[in-house]
Amino acid sequence: MGGARPKVTIEDDNHIWLTKLPEKNDRLNIQRIAYATLALARFVGLDVCGARLEKVGSRDALMLARFDRQGHPDAKAYARFGLVSGLTVLDAEDGYARDNCRMPNAVSLLRAARLARSTKPFLARGGFKRERCVGCRLVPSHCMCALRPLVPTRAGVCLLMADIEPLKPSNTGWLVADVVADTFAFGWARTETAPALVTLLSDPQWQAYVVFPGEYAAPGRVVHTALLPDPPGAAAARRPLFILLDGTWSEARKMFGRSPCLAQLPVLSLQPEQISAYKLRRSRRGDHFCTSEVAALCLALAGEHVAGQTLAAYLEVFTHHYLQARNQLPVAWEGVAHQRLREVCASLPQRAAAQGMAR
Ligand SMILES: [Zn+2]
Secondary structure, three states, X not given: OOOOOOEEEEEEOOEEEEEEOOXXXXXXXXXXXXXXXXXXXXXXXXXXXXXXXXXXXXXXXXXXXXXXXXXXXXOOOEEEXXXXXXXXXXXXXXXXXXXXXXXXXXXXXXXXXXXXHOOOOOOOOOOOOOOOOOOOOOOHHHOOHHHOOOOOOOOEEEEEEOOOHHHOOOOOHHHHHHHOOOXXXXXXXXXXXXXXXXXXXXXXXXXXXXXXXHHHOOHHHEEOOOOOOOOOOXXXXXXXXXXXXXXXXHHHXXXXXXXXXXXXXXXXXXXXXXXXXXXXXXXXXXXXXXXXXXXXXXXXXXXXXXXXXXHHHHHHHHHHHHHHHHOOOXXXXXXXXXHHHHHHXXXXXXXXXXXXXXX
16 A cells, blocks of 8 residues: 555455554554554544554554445445545645644635635636645745744634635735634625624624724724723623725725624724834835735734734735745745744744744
C-alpha cells in the first residue's frame, strides 16, 4: 500500500485490517503510541476504528480494522464504502507542517458552497485561470498559509457577503476569518435570511452591531463605540459582534436597507477621524476601505488592540504577496510587512503566536 510509512493489508476472519509496521529508523514505538492514542480517543467518546497489536518477531504491528470495507461470509468479495481522509477534510497533504492544518474558515466554507452552486466556472479578473493555493487563494509560489496568526479575542465578526464576493481572490474577508476565530460568513439574498444568521443574532452572548455610515440610519440607532453597557438583567458581559456588509457600495446599501434581521440593531458608524488616523498608517491603496480594514478598526473600537493590529499587519502581508504575485516578483520575506507581522505576533501569548511566527 502507498503512504509515508510501511503498511500492508491483512485479511483475517472476514475482516480486512490495515496493518502498520515499524520503520528502520524509528526511535519510538510508533505502533504502540498510535494504539494508545486510539484507546484515549475511544475513552473520551470518539468513534474510532477497531485496533489490535500483534507481535511480528520482536516488533509490534498495529492492525486497524478497515471501516470502509465490509466482508460477507458467503461472498468472496468485500463491500466498499465511500471515505474521505482527515487530510482531505483539512485540505492538507502528507508531510504538511501540522500548523498549516486547520479546519477551513467560514469564508472558505461559504466560497465552497457558492462554487458548488455555480453553473459556470468563476474567472477572476485577468481572464485566464491560474492555479491557486486553496488556503490563501494566492499562486503557490506566493502562498502565505504558514503565516496565519491566531489571536485570542472576545469579539466576533459576521460577514454578510454579496453573491460573488466570496469567490473574488481580492476579497479580504477570509483574512478576518483567519485571524478572528469567531468569524461567521453568510451569503446575502434579498428574499430570504439564512436561519443560522437569525440564530446567531438572537444568541444572548453577543451584542451585534451593523457597521455602516450613520447618515443612512435613524439617529437613535447610531453609536460610535462598541463598549455599550449591558442590558439590565444580563448575566455576563456581552461580546461585541460586528456585522460587516461585504460587497460593492450599492450592494452594501441594499443589504443595509433590505435586511429585516438587521433593522433593530445598533449601527456602528466609524468616525472620520478614526478613518483618517488609520489611513496614515496604510499605503498604496485608494480611498476604498476593504473588509479586513474595517474589521481591524472595529476590533480596536472594542478595545481589542492587539487583534486589530495583527489583522492590519496580516493584511499588509497579504497585499505584498498579492501585488508581488501579480507583478511576478518574489516575496520579500524580510521586508517591512513581514517584520511588522512578526513584531505584532511577538506580543501575543506564546501559543497563539506560534502560527504567525512559523517563518
Ligand atoms: Zn496558501
